[in-house]
Amino acid sequence: MNWFIKTFSRRHNWSIPYLIFLLIFVVLPMLLIVYYAFHDADGNMTLRNFTKFITNAEAANTFVYSIGIALITTLLCILLGYPAAYILSNSELCRSKVMVVLFILPMWINILVRTLATVALFDFLSLPLGEGALIFGMVYNFLPFMIYPIYNTMQKMDHSYIEAAQDLGASPMKVFTKVMVPLSMPGVMSGVMMVFMPTISTFAIAELLTMNNIKLFGTTIQENINNGMWNYGAALSLIMLVIIFATNLFSDEDEANTNNEGGII
């Protein structure tokens, strides 16, 4: 027994190197963001980085504008992606799994290459680069990230609910609004996370799609860091983190609920 306990303890200790690694390269750097955000360049504690953000019209405007763009992108992705996920998960409408793979594939292509491809498309159609190109590029870049989670939830959905609703005389419209939509909500929520988060944090995409005419919040952060304004950049990063954390809480709550429901059933 003794040797067994020894080996066992040795094996669970195998997580220690990774724990140390995580502490140095994940936890400590995150704490550094907080530290830099609340200190000035000389190392004195200050809130000036945050007041600077609030009083600086340009940064605040960029922030609001970025959230707007992110919301529009997310909404368009839901509008385009939801029907696609529905069709893909419905065996009557789409039988081949290859289709699903085709929709997921673009997720793995370098985002810069995808963005340059969008620029190429607009060049090809001789359309001007600008806000329209920005939104198209964002939707193009992140649509697969919306379709995939919704498809996944619909795939796992118990289809007898739909049949039950139909048997009980619900119209197709009713089945959709009262059964399909509520049941697929967790997928939509994680899709929203996967689209909203990157849209608000990207920096190179906007630059390339608008010939540097429109700035998003990510670009502002990158510029500050590049220009040596680490403290201000860290404060802006922290603001972004808080927003992402807040949206995360929403979807987490939702997921926890569905997990419980699943457990009960």
Next chain:
Amino acid sequence: MKKFFAQTYLWLLLAMLYAPILIIAIFSFTETKVLGNWTGFSTKLYTSLFSGGVHHSLLTAIENTFIIAIISAAVSTLLGSVAAIGIFNLHHKKKMIMNTLNNIPMLNPDIITGISLFLLFVSLGITQGYTTVVLAHITFCTPYVVLCVMPRLQQMNPNIYEAALDLGATPMQALRKVLIPEIKPGMISGFILAFTLSIDDFAVTIFTIGTEGLETLSTYIYADARKGGLTPELRPLSTIIFATVLLLLIVINIRSARSKKQSNAQ
């Protein structure tokens, strides 16, 4: 009728998703400066891409990208597999903490990972370059390796390992002959995944690459695109990257399909 509309919708969306890439791929075989203006088939862009001249640093960038990807993927696979075995054997609460920590790099947006690591390296006074990029890539790749190896451990029959010990194998032998063969498919998938992630990365790399002139493919594309919009040489380059990623993904998919079949057969 309904099916027809559904199929049309899917194909239209796919056309939208793939049109840009296709245009780039098609026009990588012609010399024109302006897209849409076909000036005859030519592979000149491909040869000029690799033959030096203005783009002499491209070869170095490709070399750097691959070396960084191979080192990061190898270290991530090792670190992640060892960690997965450790986490798998942890007790409930500690396991949850480790899993949460493991999730942070995956949930964090790239820009935050990049900036946080940038701040770490400047605070510690480490000059940014090869080492910092590799460390950064290991940071965001390892969680995915852990996620690839973990299911293999959960599927594994724990009695096999104990049986090996009962039959007189040393823990080292049991590890080599029982545990590693069981988790090997997960390790390989993890390695390929880490490799693709590393090659693909831009946001983290740009913050950790420093100013010593080191370039990877992503930062090269970024610098080039920033300078001159869409320079013709980026077309064959994008096409090659797209084809490579496609190939790697097909390999991963075939592998996972095969392992599913195997586990079904068992």
